[in-house]
Amino acid sequence: MIVFNQVNKFYGDFQVLKDINLTIKQGEVVVVIGPSGSGKSTLLRCINHLETISDGTLTVNGISVGDKKTDINKLRRNIGMVFQHFYLYPHKTVLENITLAPMKALGQSEKEAKETARLYLDKVGILDKAESYPSQLSGGQQQRVAIARGLAMKPEIMLFDEPTSALDPEMIGEVLDVMKTLAREGMTMVVVTHEMGFAREVADRIVFMDAGKILEEAVPAEFYENPREERARLFLSRILNH
Amino acid sequence: MLDFSILTTNMDSFLEGLKITIIASLIALLGSFILGTLLAVMRIAPFKPLNWLGTAYVEFIRNIPVLVIVFFAYLAGNFGGMTAGTIGLTIYTAAFIAEAIRAGIMSVPRGQMEAARSTGLTYGQAMRMVILPQAIKIVIPPLGNQFINLVKNSSLLAVVAGGDLMYQGDLISAKTYVTFDTYVFVALFYLILTIPLSLGVGYLEKRLARSH
Ligand SMILES: Nc1ncnc2c1ncn2[C@@H]1O[C@H](COP(=O)(O)OP(=O)(O)OP(=O)(O)O)[C@@H](O)[C@H]1O
Ligand SMILES: [Mg+2]
Numbered sequence: 001m002i003v004f005n006q007v008n009k010f011y012g013d014f015q016v017l018k019d020i021n022l023t024i025k026q027g028e029v030v031v032v033i034g035p036s037g038s039g040k041s042t043l044l045r046c047i048n049h050l051e052t053i054s055d056g057t058l059t060v061n062g063i064s065v066g067d068k069k070t071d072i073n074k075l076r077r078n079i080g081m082v083f084q085h086f087y088l089y090p091h092k093t094v095l096e097n098i099t100l101a102p103m104k105a106l107g108q109s110e111k112e113a114k115e116t117a118r119l120y121l122d123k124v125g126i127l128d129k130a131e132s133y134p135s136q137l138s139g140g141q142q143q144r145v146a147i148a149r150g151l152a153m154k155p156e157i158m159l160f161d162e163p164t165s166a167l168d169p170e171m172i173g174e175v176l177d178v179m180k181t182l183a184r185e186g187m188t189m190v191v192v193t194h195e196m197g198f199a200r201e202v203a204d205r206i207v208f209m210d211a212g213k214i215l216e217e218a219v220p221a222e223f224y225e226n227p228r229e230e231r232a233r234l235f236l237s238r239i240l241n242h
Numbered sequence: 243m244l245d246f247s248i249l250t251t252n253m254d255s256f257l258e259g260l261k262i263t264i265i266a267s268l269i270a271l272l273g274s275f276i277l278g279t280l281l282a283v284m285r286i287a288p289f290k291p292l293n294w295l296g297t298a299y300v301e302f303i304r305n306i307p308v309l310v311i312v313f314f315a316y317l318a319g320n321f322g323g324m325t326a327g328t329i330g331l332t333i334y335t336a337a338f339i340a341e342a343i344r345a346g347i348m349s350v351p352r353g354q355m356e357a358a359r360s361t362g363l364t365y366g367q368a369m370r371m372v373i374l375p376q377a378i379k380i381v382i383p384p385l386g387n388q389f390i391n392l393v394k395n396s397s398l399l400a401v402v403a404g405g406d407l408m409y410q411g412d413l414i415s416a417k418t419y420v421t422f423d424t425y426v427f428v429a430l431f432y433l434i435l436t437i438p439l440s441l442g443v444g445y446l447e448k449r450l451a452r453s454h
Contacts, residue, residue: 074362091376101361101363
């Protein structure tokens with residue numbers, strides 16, 4: 001479904017991604033971890049073309065992401081993205097945040113878009129906040145709205161870039177619970193997170209990155225209990241003992 | 243004591259000047275808003291030659307006295323004074339409005355554009371529906387101040403016989419030899435325009451600061 005083939009990416013002379021080969025199948029939940037600056041966000045952002053790759057190929061459902069002939073807006077409708085800092089539209093209500101893209105990019109009627117939006121707000125547990133503005137919500141609630149905004153486009157893939165690392169500890173659980181539900185329902189997910197509980201519970205695979213390379217791929221139990229790579233071992237001991 | 247007969251006997255001229263000043267300012271505002279928005283988008287568009295062109299315009303025009311620009315507009319075309327003056331003002335003010343709009347757009351976090359784009363909205367849709375509505379809050383106060391400057395700068399129409407308030411003042415003082423009093427009335431007419439504008443901008447600033 002998502003296939004990286006010998007992908008490299010440079011910022012000037014600096015190489016952020018090195019020979020990335022990675023295949024993510026439909027319905028798979030892949031958790032990406034690694035030290036700061038290792039290229040996790042960049043890897044994720046290449047998938048929906050927020051970043052362009054320098055060479056190699058990257059396809060989503062067989063469609064080449066960077067190709068000039070690819071309708072990138074159409075491709076993006078199929079890929080939801082959730083950011084560390086939510087990025088809800090502050091001038092719009094929760095409901096308007098969610099209905100904007102379905103109406104403007106999919107051409108849904110307002111009525112239809114609102115119905116779908118309420119459905120997903122209910123799913124993430126904040127239907128009562130539909131008419132609020134983002135600034136009136138807690139961080140955890142905002143992130144759940146952001147997830148609902150992504151889901152309202154009915155994408156096949158959801159990307160999460162450290163969705164809980166800007167949250168107060170007591171709000172992390174509510175966001176992870178929503179993500180776990182999605183994972184169990186068969187959503188294809190690529191998640192950058194250091195939340196081990198989440199990874200162990202729902203991830204099919206852990207991808208460990210360091211300095212732009214994928215150093216290790218393993219199922220969670222294997223990775224967390226017995227990482228093959230010394231760098232991964234070191235990294236794990238650091239995040240577990242902090 | 244002011245000689246009020248200057249005002250009463252020349253009321254028609256003053257009002258004619260006021261009218262021209264208002265019209266020239268409004269046209270120049272509209273023109274420089276359109277040109278300024280275009281320049282702002284040029285400066286942030288993901289295309290280097292456009293960035294460069296936009297920057298060159300803004301830096302060039304901002305660093306020339308507006309009087310010189312008005313003169314050039316007058317000499318360059320076969321226009322009347324009012325048209326030439328209004329064009330000169332537009333060219334000049336557009337550079338400042340471009341900077342205000344650009345600053346407004348830049349103040350919106352980059353993630354807003356990325357979030358909007360990643361839901362499948364086009365660049366234009368994201369700009370219109372997500373970025374500009376947030377930018378406008380920041381842009382309106384400086385835009386209001388530019389408009390006040392524009393009204394004041396429109397007095398330069400007088401140097402190219404533009405028929406504005408200042409020009410009428412020149413004519414009246416030449417005719418009556420009552421120079422000081424005439425220009426006091428001219429100043430008062432400008433204040434009638436600029437003080438309400440100034441208060442309006444202040445009010446908007448407060449309201450926008452409170453809104454979401
Ligand atoms: N626009 C850019 N220009 C130059 N270098 C960049 C740019 N964006 C990212 N980088 C660099 O690329 C490297 C990888 O960045 P990336 O954000 O993908 O790392 P990350 O693994 O997500 O890190 P973190 O855990 O801190 O989020 C970093 O060294 C970063 O400084
Ligand atoms: Mg990152």
